[in-house]
Amino acid sequence: MDAAFSETPPMPPPVSPPRAFSLLRDRVPADMAARLVARIGGIEVGEPDPGEPGGFPAEPAVEAQLIDRADRDLIRAAFGRSPFLTVELGEGTDGPAALLDDWSAAPAAEHPCRPGFYLSLTTGSAYGLQCAVLVCDELARRGVLDPHRRSDMELCLHEAVVNAIVHGNLGLSSAAKGEPGGYRRFSEMMRARLGDPAMIRRRLDIFCRWDNRSITIAVLDQGGGFDAVLAAAGGGGTARSGRGFVFMRALASRVTVTDGGRCTILQFDR
Amino acid sequence: MEFKKTATAEATELSLSGRLEFTDHDALRDIIGIVEQSGGKRFVLNLADLAFIDSAGLGMLLILQEEVESHGGALAVRGAAGDVKRSIDLARIGEIITIED
Structure with missing residues (x-):
């Protein structure tokens, strides 16, 4: 039994589909939301609303799709939901931790309303994903290219x-x-x-x-x-x-x- | 990138297909192995079925030329079209490597 068992090819790790992660102002610490806003620009953090749970309006500040481990199909699936952020977390991380990681700073947006x-x-x-193809596909899908x-x-x-x-x-x-x-x-x-x-x-x-x-x-x-x-x-x-x-x-x-x-x-x- | 080899008494021809890019260093090593076995014959790279080449891929063509010449042969590239020809022309590779139509 042991020999037969050892010859069984290892099962591939389960693939998790992209999952939505809206950075709701009532779920994200204010300093973290402010840091994201400073990096990607264009999204204003509103004043606290006493009528909302947590003190902030329940609309998403940033629409994000999170992927545990990226491949082409998962990135395309995430892009298909037209989020602003698509983030591969990588192994051994979770969403909030990844968002608190020190991402490279994106250049400040000069025109906040630009899509x-x-x-x-x-x-x-990224090494084997042909990222340029994926990004150009998405620009074409959004009618930009x-x-x-x-x-x-x-x-x-x-x-x-x-x-x-x-x-x-x-x-x-x-x-x-x-x-x-x-x-x-x-x-x-x-x-x-x-x-x-x-x-x-x-x-x-x-x-x-x-x-x-x-x-x-x-x-x-x-x-x-x-x-x-x-x-x-x-x-x-x-x-x-x-x-x-x-x-x-x-x-x-x-x-x-x-x-x-x-x-x-x-x-x-x- | 994938390649197919055709050998005659006078020349060895490799037909490349797909994308030749920075991730293809292992394929380059395999092709240099063929160069070493080809014994100084004319060596032709047919790029007619190649869809894309990046700057690293162009660097690989230059490495292959040097390897072919060091074994007493001569390298020629033929069949480049579309995006591949655009990259070859932009980098002026034709001033260094023999390009055939």
Whole structure:
């Protein structure tokens, strides 16, 4: 019996569907709500209402979809409910704890009424998810993305996401690729870092906002940052790396790097 | 990314399909293994069925060129179209690698 039992393939872990998490003002500590508002902008925290339970009106301040462990289908299902926030919690966390985590700061919204959405994933999940495809699919679903512009936007976003994952959160330099046989070393380092629980728990955040004139996408990581001037100057000739910025500069209307290299903002005129 | 190999007396051709991107370092290692076995023949990468290539994928093409040349062969890329051709043109890879229509 034991032998037969041991040959049974392990059951995959149960998949939890996305679940709604409305940050009701009467359920969220005021300081936490204020911090979220400060980060994503555009949502005002009302004055306490003595007639409401907990003192605040029972309308959601931020509509969120929470995913325990992200895959493409779960992200699409969450996006389909059109929340502002879609957040992968990652293993071993719960909703309130994740929301109290120190997310990378999204750039302050200059125009609070502009629509948008925010996707926050762990690096371990984002690595193989083709995030740029998912985000462009969602922009198209929301009627924001001109099909003729999609290809250029998807490549720019892909390059920004790759930089955030590989050079930001996984802390890998492309210098190894330039050495003889360096691709093997780079591949080994990549595999090692993807096995490091602390590194794969770092967050990759993608923040999209738009208006009639432009679409703005910010890609944020929690890595060590980089020298944006040096990075933007590379990628020519026979260099094995550095062409991501060549693509972004050529195809996006504007590219801005902030937060010491931890935030790349792509703007596309409409 | 997936690839299929066709070998003749004169050349080895690999037909790539899907997406060639930053997650494909293991596939690169497999292709370099084929280069090492091809013995200095002409080496052709057919990209007609490749849907997407990113900057890391272009870097892999350059690594392959160096590997092919170090084994006495010559690399050519053919069949690039659509988004793949756009990326190759933007990065001016044609100034470094032989691009055939």
